Amino acid sequence: MDIIEYLKKHENKDMLRFLTCGSVDDGKSTLIGRMLYDSKMIFDDQLSAAESESKKYGTTGEKIDMALLVDGLQSEREQGITIDVAYRFFATEARKFIIADTPGHEQYTRNMVTGASTADVAIILIDARKGILTQTRRHSFIVSLLGIEHVIVAINKMDLVEYSESIFDEISKAYGELADGLGIKNTYYLPVSALDGDNVVDKSLNTPWYKGMPLLSLLDMMDISKVQKEEDFRFPVQYVNRPDLHFRGFCGTIAAGSVSVGDEITVLPAGKTTRVKSIIDAGKITESDRNAASEEAFAPMAVTLTTEDEVDISRGDMIVHTKALPAISNNLKVMLVWMDEKPMRPDRVYDIKRATSVISGSFEKINYKIDVNTYERMQVEELGLNDIASCRMVLTRPIASDNYKANRLTGSFIVIDRITSNTVGAGMIVGLSRRETQSVAREYSEAEVALNAYIREHFPEWDCKTV
Amino acid sequence: MMTKERLTHLKQLEAESIHILREVAAEFTNPVMMYSVGKDSSVMLHLAMKAFAPGKLPFPLLHVDTLWKFKEMIEFRDQRVKELGFDLIVHSNPEGIDMDISPFEHGSKVHTDIMKTQALKQALDKGGYDAIIGGARRDEEKSRAKERIFSFRDKHHRWDPKNQRPELWNVYNTAIQKGESVRVFPISNWTELDIWQYIYLEEIPIPSLYLAKKRPVVEYEGTKVMVDDDRVPEELRKTAKEEMVRFRTLGCYPLTGAIESTASTLPEIIKEMLLSTSSEREGRLIDKDQEGAMELKKIEGYF
Incomplete structure (x- = not known):
């Protein structure tokens, strides 16, 4: 093909961002390595670097360890795990892809939430020998929480279950029920072997019963567009x-x-x-x-x-x-993901950055904390690292607010610690808080706090709140 | 794939980068944009020009001149200042000048440390910048793949890769304490191919060193080095041959390997790139010093 013609065609590509969810053992890095490798975007010299490192840290014996192509930081290469979000890129004829490669372990929930926040599609890896595990439930919960509407279920290591159709069907059916419960709109199921490349780029001869597309074709063709004008x-x-x-x-x-x-x-x-x-x-x-x-x-x-x-x-x-005004309130019901070692306490004041505004506020009430593995609700006094909870957020000024489900960019916010300046949490607006209140999170001076204590001590019949 | 309601990948990347640049201008009191004269810097400058039009850039550009850059890079830089009218700050390490640091004599490691990393730190300390915009891309190298778009630096400009701030949606945490700073990478999500396609589409000026031409080169430490001036040691210079070469990255000429090429137009470069089997940094000598070299350099404050 003529290069000018080629450029014309490739100027008009679409872009798709996806997240891969799974743990080391599921072959997640291997799958990503395989996609990058097979789509010819891994250059030769990067490949030869991976070959020499395979001998040092590799876990796949004589085969090139695909995972070493993608694990970035030196400490991760030594431990053989992915501990942070890494972004990878490849392109096909139709689309440019951005992969958010995130760790799967529970202690890295915040990293997965981070990767999910920008993704249009999630690939959930399931080990065909093990079926749906606790981590599958956790990953699916986070995917639905972050509003990802398309989930590709890659049932991996099919080579180790003799490419059994019945195992594939069984896992697909079980996952379908899980997805329905979480309200995940679109699911797609694929039998793959990341290690051998079955149904990754080309349709595998080992799964003649599988009538769908291989992974890359699916990513290429799936419709993720929204009608902007209707929003x-x-x-x-x-x-x-x-x-x-x-x-x-x-x-x-x-x-x-x-x-x-x-x-x-x-x-x-x-x-x-x-x-x-x-x-x-x-x-x-x-x-x-x-x-x-x-x-x-x-x-x-x-x-x-x-x-x-x-x-x-x-x-x-x-x-x-003017014809389509959002609600305005300083009192919002939110889902909050806590991302800091220092716990979230309802009496603390934080800076809330939503789109381009920064306003201080508190999470005055924790309605319930949700267990990401069992989806059980619990009453708690504070939130620890990786906790996810429904809270009432009270801001010192009202904002025009959209629900996250309706608008990802105006319905989301990050929480900034006012002393360390770190990002300590992230949240999604679920709705207006039913309990309207005038009380806004404000900071009290020492004298005001002393006055409050004095009243509480000497006039208990006033039922005075603690500030 | 594009309909009227969906932007192409380049337009989406462009919009994202402009959003990031505006966020810097709105949230920081003393930002600066690194300008290295290369193709990525050219794209960044172009994006910044778009972000703030019809106004001028609300921040200056900073060029750390190691004094070993290709002559043409300096000419090109000064030409762009004239054409676009931005503020340019140029800094070279005065101690390095006194020591007469030369990559040929002191090696790439010492030269890069003194003339690049140390010089950068000096320039940043002198300017007291709270946000430093850089042109690094995540596809360049494995440790970059994990770096945030707004990447926090402590008082000593150090990066802590294991303790990065979570970065969600397009909501960037720009809060810092006194003395701390943030490195901002607006083109993090662009690949080398995206950069070239965008340069072609938007007709962005770039130095002609990227295009193939007959140039005098010598074999030096396994790569072809261009004889840009007579500081190339004489015994090496004697071996110089005219060859059709071009450069995939631009830096200090003794440390930037030329590649054999006949690609003398942008489409030809892109074609060559598509068919190429080696990645961009192959010609760059500094990454090869040790395994995990880039990660270490970055922790110490290199971009």
């Missing part, structure tokens, strides 16, 4: 661009829906209304045209909007269509 327009203001007195543009990435010049918009949480005067699509800007005007734009474009009226708009605000 409500959401635009978190990221940056105010004021190069001179004549121009004032509001920059950001469209989180959902589409917008056109002339649309009536509302700026939240203040509620001021104006119209879109112009749209600059950053993608269309060139060195000679620095004002590339567009009539409309849609998610996930990075754009700059200007408004008809001079309204006060700043970073952290959300611009929406």
Whole structure:
């Protein structure tokens, strides 16, 4: 093929991000290594480096250890495990793929949550000899929690069960029930052997009874598109661009829906209304045209909007269509994943970063903690590392809020420790908290705390709350 | 695969990078963008220009000049400053200049440490930057695959690979304490092929060193090194031959291996890359010093 023609074709690729869930023993790294290797994206010199390392740390004897191609950090190579999220890339004719390769053990739940947050599709690995394990339930729970709508169930090590159709059917059926219970919308089942490459790139001759596509073809063809126009327009203001007195543009990435010049918009949480005067699509800007005007734009474009009226708009605000307003509240029901060694306590104040706004707040009530293996609900006083819980989040200011299920980018937030500045948690908005309250998480001075203690001690009949 | 409602992979990557660049400008008080003159820097500069148009870049560019860069790189750099009008800061390690550090004499390890890693630390300390934007990509090397887009650094610019902040969705934690900083990698998710396709599509200027041409080269430590000036030791220079070569990466000329090639246009480069069997860093001598070399360099503060 002519190279110019080739380039034309490849300029128009789609992109798909997927997550692989499984443990060392499931052959996850091997499967990824196999996909990278077989799609010819592993270059020769990287391959020869893996060969010499196989002799040192390899677990596959004389065969090249595919896992060593993907385990990045030196400490991980020595221990033979994947402890952090790693991102890998490969491309086919139709798509560019970004793999979030995450560890499967329970102590690395936060890493898996991290990888899942950006994925469109999850591949769940199941060892054909073992069937559905506790970890399968855990991985599936996290996948559904993070709103991944497409799950590919790769039933691996089929070579070790003589490519048995009945074993494959049995596991598929059991997983179907699990997925239904979790509300996972689309599931796909594949019999594979990552080590030998069965049904990874090419259809395997060992599984004539399998009528579906091999893994790579499935990833290539599956439909993950959403109809952007039907979604409500959401635009978190990221940056105010004021190069001179004549121009004032509001920059950001469209989180959902589409917008056109002339649309009536509302700026939240203040509620001021104006119209879109112009749209600059950053993608269309060139060195000679620095004002590339567009009539409309849609998610996930990075754009700059200007408004008809001079309204006060700043970073952290959300611009929406006046005809499709979200709820505004400072009191939200959320699912929280705790990611820090230091426990989450309801009396602590944290910084909550949602889209482009940072507001302080607390998780005033832990409704229940959920066991990721059994899905049992438990009452707890605080949350430890990797705990997942339903909480009531109270912010010091109201925000325009969407449910995570409806909008991943405006329904999600991270939790930042105000002393260490570390990311200590991540959460998803589930809805407004039913119990409306005026009490907002505020910080009290020493004198106020002393006053509170005094009242509690001397006037117990007032039922005064502890601050 | 693209419909009107779905962006192509390059447009998605572009939008993601612009989002990251704007996040830096909005959240940090004193950011800087590393500029190495190479193709990745050229793409970053282009993305930044898009992110802040019609305004100018809200941060300066920083070039750590080891004084051993290809002459053409410096000319190209100064030309871009004229054309785009950004602020450029150039820093070289004065102690290294006093010691007359030479990769030929002191070796790649010492040269890189003093003229690159130490020089970078000096420049960052001098500038007191709280965010440093770099052009590293996750597909370049295995330890990079695990690095965050907003990658935290302590007071000594050190990276702790085992204690990285979780990074979810497109919500980046930009909070730091005094003296700490963040390295930001807006093109983390681009591959080498993406970079080339984007340069081609957007007609981004790049130094012609990437294109094949007859150049004087010598065999040095297993690679072809271009004789860019007369600091190449004389006995080596005597062996110079004119060959059709180009460079897949640009750095210090004595440490940047040329590859034999006839690819003299962008499409030809991309074709060559697609058919190539060796990865980009093969021509770069510094990664080979020891196994896990990049991971160690990064922990010490190298980009």
